[in-house]
């Protein structure tokens with residue numbers, strides 16, 4: 001009902017704000033747009049489920065996420081894919097793996113500090129009711 005749509009609207013605002021803050025952070029530049037398959041033809045041989053910050057924003061606008069955990073399932077693909085595609089010990093791979101780990105920590109820290117636990121539970125109850 002209307003109250004549920006009010007809650008989901010507020011969730012979309014929180015997730016949009018979070019994602020936009022990550023997109024502005026120059027450490028996460030490699031994660032802002034989908035990997036260009038023309039430039040990196042072997043990418044899809046390694047990564048089954050590509051994800052990036054701009055795609056997260058589109059998913060939010062399309063009302064894909066009813067809970068924070070549904071958002072995190074997609075958002076986690078971004079850094080998980082980067083660790084998988086960049087396993088070598090050389091500096092280039094280590095550099096992007098470090099940014100991937102920082103992305104993981106930054107997302108979870110912002111959520112823990114800024115998202116009310118009762119609000120998250122209300123979102124989960126909406127998901128269970130549908």
Ligand SMILES: CC(=O)c1csc(NC(=O)C2C[NH2+]C2)n1
Pocket residue numbers: 030031035081082083085086092093096
């Ligand atoms: C998004 C992502 O994971 C990504 C973009 S470029 C890249 N890796 C490299 O450019 C080279 C460093 N060793 C390969 N990984």
